[in-house]
Amino acid sequence: MTRALNKNKKPETNNKNRACNYFLGSFGSPCSFRDLTIMRPCRRCPIIRPSSRCAASYTIPRLNARIPAHHAVILRYGRTFLQTVHPMLKKLFQSFRSPKRHTQHIRSTPEVLNSSQHSLQKSQFSRYAVNIVERLQNAGYQAYLVGGCVRDMMLGITPKDFDVATSATPEQVRAEFRNARIIGRRFKLVHIHFGREIIEVATFRANHPQNDEEEDSNQSSRNESGRILRDNVYGTLEEDAQRRDFTINALYYDPVSERILDYANGVHDIRNHLIRLIGDPKQRYQEDPVRMLRAVRFAAKLNFGIEKHSAAPIRELAPMLREIPSARLFEEVLKLFLSGHAADTFEMLVDLQLFDPLFPASAEALEYNPTYTHTLISEALVNTDLRIKQNKPVTPAFLFAALLWPALPARVLRLQERGMPPIPAMQEAAHELIAEQCQRIAIPKRFTMPIREIWDMQERLPRRSGKRADLLLDNPRFRAGYDFLLLRESAGEQTDGLGEWWTDYQDANDSERRDMIRDLSGKDEGTGAPRKRRRSGGAKRKRTADAPSTTGE
Numbered sequence: 001m002t003r004a005l006n007k008n009k010k011p012e013t014n015n016k017n018r019a020c021n022y023f024l025g026s027f028g029s030p031c032s033f034r035d036l037t038i039m040r041p042c043r044r045c046p047i048i049r050p051s052s053r054c055a056a057s058y059t060i061p062r063l064n065a066r067i068p069a070h071h072a073v074i075l076r077y078g079r080t081f082l083q084t085v086h087p088m089l090k091k092l093f094q095s096f097r098s099p100k101r102h103t104q105h106i107r108s109t110p111e112v113l114n115s116s117q118h119s120l121q122k123s124q125f126s127r128y129a130v131n132i133v134e135r136l137q138n139a140g141y142q143a144y145l146v147g148g149c150v151r152d153m154m155l156g157i158t159p160k161d162f163d164v165a166t167s168a169t170p171e172q173v174r175a176e177f178r179n180a181r182i183i184g185r186r187f188k189l190v191h192i193h194f195g196r197e198i199i200e201v202a203t204f205r206a207n208h209p210q211n212d213e214e215e216d217s218n219q220s221s222r223n224e225s226g227r228i229l230r231d232n233v234y235g236t237l238e239e240d241a242q243r244r245d246f247t248i249n250a251l252y253y254d255p256v257s258e259r260i261l262d263y264a265n266g267v268h269d270i271r272n273h274l275i276r277l278i279g280d281p282k283q284r285y286q287e288d289p290v291r292m293l294r295a296v297r298f299a300a301k302l303n304f305g306i307e308k309h310s311a312a313p314i315r316e317l318a319p320m321l322r323e324i325p326s327a328r329l330f331e332e333v334l335k336l337f338l339s340g341h342a343a344d345t346f347e348m349l350v351d352l353q354l355f356d357p358l359f360p361a362s363a364e365a366l367e368y369n370p371t372y373t374h375t376l377i378s379e380a381l382v383n384t385d386l387r388i389k390q391n392k393p394v395t396p397a398f399l400f401a402a403l404l405w406p407a408l409p410a411r412v413l414r415l416q417e418r419g420m421p422p423i424p425a426m427q428e429a430a431h432e433l434i435a436e437q438c439q440r441i442a443i444p445k446r447f448t449m450p451i452r453e454i455w456d457m458q459e460r461l462p463r464r465s466g467k468r469a470d471l472l473l474d475n476p477r478f479r480a481g482y483d484f485l486l487l488r489e490s491a492g493e494q495t496d497g498l499g500e501w502w503t504d505y506q507d508a509n510d511s512e513r514r515d516m517i518r519d520l521s522g523k524d525e526g527t528g529a530p531r532k533r534r535r536s537g538g539a540k541r542k543r544t545a546d547a548p549s550t551t552g553e
Contacts, residue, residue, distance in 0.1 A: 110241070113267065115258040120153050122255040128194040129162035130255045132177070132201065137256060139176055142167040142204075142237055144252035150260070151248050154270055155302065164201045165240060165252065173201050206235025207243050238263065245284065245291050246298065247276045269307075275299050276307040285313055289320040293332050296348045300341040314352045321357040326442035333358060333441055337399055340388040342381035358440060361407035361433060373406040376491035383487075397450035398480055400443055402487060408433055408455065426459045427452070450477070457481025458488070462498060464520055469505060469513070 122130060129145055136143035143166040149159035166173065173190045174180040180192045180201075190201040235243070237252070241263035244250040248270050252261040260267070264278050275298050277284050277291070285291055292314050299306050321329070336345050349355040356363040366373040380402030387394050411429035416422060430452045437443065443451075457477055464472075472478055482502055489499045505516055 110238075110252075110261040110263045111265070111267070113260040113262065118154070118260055120150070120253060120258070120260065122258060124153055125149065125253075125255060126162045126197065126199065128192075128197055129164060129199050132164050132192060132199055133255055135176060136164075136166050136168055136173070139168070141172070144237075144254055144261070146252050147244075147249045150251040150253045151266070151270065153253075154251075154267070157302075162199055164199060165204060165237075166201060167204055167237070169203050169234060170201075173203075203234050204237055204240035205243050206233045206239040237261075242278060244278055245288075245294060247278055248298070250278060273302070273304045274307050275302075275304050275310060277310040281310045282313040282317065285317045286320065289317060289324055290328070290332055292317065292321070292352070292354060293336060296345060296352065296354065297336050297339065300344040300348060301339050311352070314354065318353045318357055321354065322440070326438065326440055329358065329441045330443060334396060337381065337384065338388065338394060338396070340385050342384050342399075343378055346377060346381050359403055359437070360440065361436060362403055365406035365410075369406065372491055372493070376406060376487060376493075377403060379490050380487055395447075395450070395480075396443075397447045398454065398484070400437075400447060401451045401454045401484060404433060404437060404451070405455070405484075405488075423456070423459050426456060430455050450480070453477040454480050454484050458485060461485055461502065462495075464501075464505075465517065469517060473506070 125145060129149075133143040133145060143164060145162060146165040147163045149162045152159040168176070170182045170188045170190050173192075174182055177190075177192050179194070180190050183189050183191055188203070192199045192201060241250045241252070241261075244264070247264040247266040247268075249266070250262070250264040251266045252263075253259075254261070269276050275295050277295070295306055295310060295314070298304060336342070336349070339345075346355070349358070350366070355366070362373065362377070366377075380399065384394055384399060408426075408429055411433060412422075412425045415425035415428055420428065434443070434448050434451065438448070454477060457472075457475070458481065460468075460472060461481060475481075482499075485495065485502065486499045489495055501516070505513060508516060
């Protein structure tokens with residue numbers, strides 16, 4: 001009978017779509033799966049109750065099968081199933097989950113502002129951004145203009161860029177636009193190029209699961225402190241609104257219907273000039289500590305105040321900025337100080353204790369010599385803001401040179417006390433300081449080299465005798481070095497009128513310049529300054545020329 005059954009049995013095929021049933025004891029995991037307790041919800045009530053102990057099994061469904069939601073939790077001695085299985089099996093089970101998460105929302109129904117309730121018009125926005133929204137909507141997706149461009153338009157500010165949020169995944173967006181390119185790993189985005197203009201398109205995101213075991217590392221991940229390392233958990237429009245950082249950035253504008261969707265009372269905060277985080281401030285800062293810098297930047301740029309609950313955890317969490325990659329902090333610092341409101345930004349950074357994790361050496365100098373350090377940095381930032389408002393070019397090299405200079409003189413002095421000459425001491429101290437700073441903020445080499453040259457000029461500008469003044473005047477870095485010298489004097493540094501001398505020297509004619517150099521030589525002789533030594537080779541050549549007269553010719 002057994003043989004007959006075996007003959008009638010169909011041979012098994014290697015079909016990847018068939019369901020496979022595996023007993024928990026046969027996974028090959030290093031841990032034992034005996035004595036498992038299976039927790040299943042009771043039919044009469046939603047309370048999870050333990051069932052009798054049994055030889056439990058787990059059925060892996062066929063490929064692309066729909067997995068029904070249930071509340072079964074498998075426990076072993078008080079630990080969840082995913083905590084006890086082999087890491088490879090945990091990854092296998094996580095791969096069955098959809099990247100979409102269903103979480104509770106603070107607000108699911110937005111406040112809708114019709115065209116008669118706001119002043120925004122479709123024609124005010126980039127025609128390329130509007131075209132993207134229209135094409136995505138025609139393809140069956142949700143799409144809106146979102147974030148800073150909507151906020152700035154409501155405040156009468158010209159946006160610097162335009163962002164689009166959509167229900168389409170990055171791959172679906174790329175399929176709709178030939179000129180689209182997917183970028184990013186931590187946060188996948190699509191850049192759609194229209195000549196020099198780039199429109200950024202992001203898929204609706206959802207909040208990360210609170211339970212680490214429910215988190216799929218392919219879509220999302222956090223470190224031990226709660227900082228988000230990967231953020232590709234897609235969601236709905238409502239979820240996307242709740243996961244945005246500030247209420248004023250959670251405004252969605254539909255250029256087709258000309259409506260604004262407000263899920264977080266952002267319009268109210270714009271009218272009241274408030275920067276307010278969405279959700280629990282401490283948790284949101286832990287997810288991404290850069291949000292603390294963004295809060296300061298928006299407050300300075302828009303002349304808003306930071307709402308008290310949003311500002312309360314910043315001083316405590318400020319050291320978390322040390323965990324942020326230095327390359328990302330460089331970009332954030334440029335946004336902070338090159339937005340035209342650098343002076344106000346600096347005051348807020350110092351007040352909220354955010355300056356220390358960004359510029360530790362300068363923060364130490366600010367504590368040791370507060371008047372000089374604060375004055376020099378503030379003067380530099382005020383000048384930077386003025387140049388930006390006048391549409392004049394601004395180089396980050398000069399900005400970083402001013403931000404780091406207060407920490408440099410003490411280091412140079414220590415090296416000189418060890419017997420090192422002034423210029424080599426300046427160069428060595430500059431190298432050490434920039435190397436330390438690049439550990440926090442990755443300043444590119446195209447900026448670190450000019451920084452050193454500007455600092456090096458501060459040691460060379462006092463040396464004006466002979467032809468040195470003219471040679472310095474022809475140096476490509478003279479103007480930056482001269483401006484930096486005037487900045488030092490405006491901060492109260494004593495230079496014996498060096499800045500005024502160089503100002504007069506630039507305006508003088510050739511004969512007046514010779515007189516100025518002659519006056520310096522007289523002073524040097526009076527002070528016992530060493531003269532320039534002649535090359536020994538000249539004396540040798542002279543002796544060689546005189547030698548024939550002693551040969552009797």
